[in-house]
Amino acid sequence: MIWLYILLVFLGLIALFLTIKSLQVMKGKRLADKEVASFSHEKIRSTGEVAKLSLMPLVDFKAVDSSFKTEPGVSYLIKADNTNILMDLGFNKKKEHPSPLLHNMEKVGFDPRDIDMIYVSHLHLDHLGGTSEQRSKEFSFSQGNVDIPPVDVYSPEPLTPSKYNPGHKVHVSREPFIIKNGIINMGVIPRYLFVMGYTAEQNIAINLKGKGLVIIVGCGHQRIEKIIERAKLIFDIPIYAIIGGLHFPIKGGRIMAGPINLQYIVGSDTVPWHGLTEDDLNSAIDAIKDADPQIVSLSAHDSSDWAIDQFKKAFGERYQDLRVGEEIIL
Numbered sequence: 585m586i587w588l589y590i591l592l593v594f595l596g597l598i599a600l601f602l603t604i605k606s607l608q609v610m611k612g613k614r615l616a617d618k619e620v621a622s623f624s625h626e627k628i629r630s631t632g633e634v635a636k637l638s639l640m641p642l643v644d645f646k647a648v649d650s651s652f653k654t655e656p657g658v659s660y661l662i663k664a665d666n667t668n669i670l671m672d673l674g675f676n677k678k679k680e681h682p683s684p685l686l687h688n689m690e691k692v693g694f695d696p697r698d699i700d701m702i703y704v705s706h707l708h709l710d711h712l713g714g715t716s717e718q719r720s721k722e723f724s725f726s727q728g729n730v731d732i733p734p735v736d737v738y739s740p741e742p743l744t745p746s747k748y749n750p751g752h753k754v755h756v757s758r759e760p761f762i763i764k765n766g767i768i769n770m771g772v773i774p775r776y777l778f779v780m781g782y783t784a785e786q787n788i789a790i791n792l793k794g795k796g797l798v799i800i801v802g803c804g805h806q807r808i809e810k811i812i813e814r815a816k817l818i819f820d821i822p823i824y825a826i827i828g829g830l831h832f833p834i835k836g837g838r839i840m841a842g843p844i845n846l847q848y849i850v851g852s853d854t855v856p857w858h859g860l861t862e863d864d865l866n867s868a869i870d871a872i873k874d875a876d877p878q879i880v881s882l883s884a885h886d887s888s889d890w891a892i893d894q895f896k897k898a899f900g901e902r903y904q905d906l907r908v909g910e911e912i913i914l
């Protein structure tokens with residue numbers, strides 16, 4: 585009898601927690617959606633442009649061969665004319681030194697001293713270089729010192745370099761602005777997530793001469809529909825490519841706790857039992873088709889193989905694999 589009583593109390597507490605959490609999420613979602621809807625900005629007319637552009641995935645879930653280290657995190661090396669941008673810093677889940685980021689950097693023959701700037705999409709563990717980094721709002725290249733001279737870091741929220749690599753200058757901005765000729769920060773598009781709460785994510789756009797905008801996304805919590813809306817609002821330039829994470833851990837995920845697909849729960853702005861659906865993926869595909877890019881490439885770090893297959897079917901020849909060690913020339 586006592587056990588039945590304990591069980592009822594336990595179930596009651598779970599129900600209470602879920603009710604409070606659901607109300608919190610509904611309120612947070614309403615406020616974040618309101619913030620997105622009320623955003624206004626004049627057109628950025630003289631963005632400048634770059635003549636040469638490539639993207640080398642340094643950290644992601646899939647690689648071109650097994651000599652690279654893979655993990656459900658993101659780091660891309662973007663070469664825009666003579667500027668080397670390191671976008672995000674991987675996960676380094678096992679707290680290694682050298683980290684998968686450094687290991688793969690060495691494998692592709694890139695010297696970390698040649699990094700010119702760092703662009704941080706958002707302050708989640710798989711983009712900051714670790715779990716403790718997320719907790720302390722820091723970023724790291726590895727769990728030890730790395731020879732990288734101080735560079736400018738662009739972050740959507742206050743962020744500090746780790747003790748291993750101090751000295752980098754962090755610039756925090758939520759608004760769109762031109763970082764450098766042809767390289768534009770599209771600004772924060774927030775989303776309220778069930779587990780992570782208010783998430784301020786930003787993404788980069790590069791105006792490639794004669795082709796158009798190359799939009800590069802970290803986790804894609806903003807939703808690609810909102811990113812495309814933002815691009816139409818602030819630019820008069822067609823979208824040439826959409827590359828990166830768009831968060832579709834549907835029918836499978838990359839971070840599992842037993843049978844529980846953590847990315848599915850973490851990345852949704854509704855309660856987990858009404859999480860991301862096929863409709864969400866179809867709506868994203870429709871929005872991308874409307875924008876009519878020539879290149880589409882989806883990160884496997886936060887999307888399932890099933891989602892990637894849907895993208896392949898939808899975009900055919902325009903779809904390009906995103907794998908560590910395989911450079912995407914734009």
Ligand SMILES: [Zn+2]
Pocket residue numbers: 657658708710711802803829885886
């Ligand atoms: Zn991510």
Ligand SMILES: [Zn+2]
Pocket residue numbers: 706708803805
């Ligand atoms: Zn994220």
